[in-house]
Amino acid sequence: MSLKKEINYSIWCDFVERDFLENEFKDLVTNEVIHGATSNPAIFEQSISSSDAYTQQMNMLQANENKKIYEELAISDIKTAAKILKPLYDNDANDGFISLEVDPLLCDDTKATVEEGIRLYKQISHDNVMIKVPATQAGYKAMEELTTLGINVNATLIFSSIQALESAKALNEGILKSGKDTKGVVSVFVSRFDRTLDSLMIKKDLEPAKVGIMNALKCYYEIEKIQNDNIRTLFASTGVKGDDLEPTYYIDNLIYKNTINTAPLSTIKAWIENGEKSKSKVITEDECDKYFEKLAKRDINIEKTSEQLLADGLSAFKSSFEVLLKKVKI
Numbered sequence: 001m002s003l004k005k006e007i008n009y010s011i012w013c014d015f016v017e018r019d020f021l022e023n024e025f026k027d028l029v030t031n032e033v034i035h036g037a038t039s040n041p042a043i044f045e046q047s048i049s050s051s052d053a054y055t056q057q058m059n060m061l062q063a064n065e066n067k068k069i070y071e072e073l074a075i076s077d078i079k080t081a082a083k084i085l086k087p088l089y090d091n092d093a094n095d096g097f098i099s100l101e102v103d104p105l106l107c108d109d110t111k112a113t114v115e116e117g118i119r120l121y122k123q124i125s126h127d128n129v130m131i132k133v134p135a136t137q138a139g140y141k142a143m144e145e146l147t148t149l150g151i152n153v154n155a156t157l158i159f160s161s162i163q164a165l166e167s168a169k170a171l172n173e174g175i176l177k178s179g180k181d182t183k184g185v186v187s188v189f190v191s192r193f194d195r196t197l198d199s200l201m202i203k204k205d206l207e208p209a210k211v212g213i214m215n216a217l218k219c220y221y222e223i224e225k226i227q228n229d230n231i232r233t234l235f236a237s238t239g240v241k242g243d244d245l246e247p248t249y250y251i252d253n254l255i256y257k258n259t260i261n262t263a264p265l266s267t268i269k270a271w272i273e274n275g276e277k278s279k280s281k282v283i284t285e286d287e288c289d290k291y292f293e294k295l296a297k298r299d300i301n302i303e304k305t306s307e308q309l310l311a312d313g314l315s316a317f318k319s320s321f322e323v324l325l326k327k328v329k330i
Helices: 001-005 018-022 024-030 043-051 053-062 067-090 110-124 137-148 159-179 191-203 212-226 266-274 285-297 300-327
Strands: 010-013 096-102 129-134 154-156 184-189 232-234 261-262
Touching: 010 024, 010 266, 018 024, 018 043, 018 053, 018 067, 024 067, 043 053, 043 067, 043 159, 043 300, 053 067, 067 096, 067 110, 096 154, 096 285, 110 129, 110 137, 129 137, 129 184, 129 261, 137 154, 137 159, 137 212, 154 159, 159 184, 159 212, 184 191, 191 212, 212 232, 212 285, 261 266, 285 300
Parallel strands: 010 261, 096 129, 129 154, 154 184, 184 232, 232 261
Antiparallel strands: none
């Protein structure tokens, strides 16, 4: 039995690029290796900067403002992905989604985020699209308003269990108000914790490459308490850096019921070859709590780290977006 049928577990691809969508992506979807895809400003900045596939359309759009050019390029890709994923969505409306993020510069403006989310969703005009909204104070309200309108939402840049719960609550409120089969995912970022804390963990004679997984699971348990089948935890930032860990480390250890793992293409390929294809050994919420109590006693402040990672994540996405807007003008 597949992991999808057994525990409602899915792999999504954290990569969008035009040539890839028209070729390899189709094969991965057809063979049901992946069941969805995600994008973000950094991914589009990389794809548009490095691929000639965008040149012709970009040239045709040069009379427009920078943001308009970017949106036309991105929406073309999102529409392509949505069409390819549609059969999966038609078969199981929990999967087959592609995500597009709102302008990250709007992260502290609820009204502008909602207006842009509505506009992008209407322009794309595919049911199997999620609008990505960063998990800020303004973002929680925007998530609720968008889902109330029946717009599927991907709550992103989540580093703490508090963010995870607030996002799940916002999505739940909106979905219940919508009266529709509206979907939401809560994107919990994983590996960045370990990249930030591993050197400190080693200095304190603590196991490295563990905080990210334990924190992700704590977030997962908070999300599951909402008990809404239309809301799933999505583990993001699951690629490894360097050779210290197996490429599939953050997939193999996070195969849990009702979850998604959105991974870079290279990580997915490694998982196809050598990755774990069965449920992970369960770490309970109580074990997570005790683990973080132990870290607190060793003066490792997870709350402070979460706040810094959120600030860094927002800054990085804003920077990528600003660089991208400059690059679309030839």
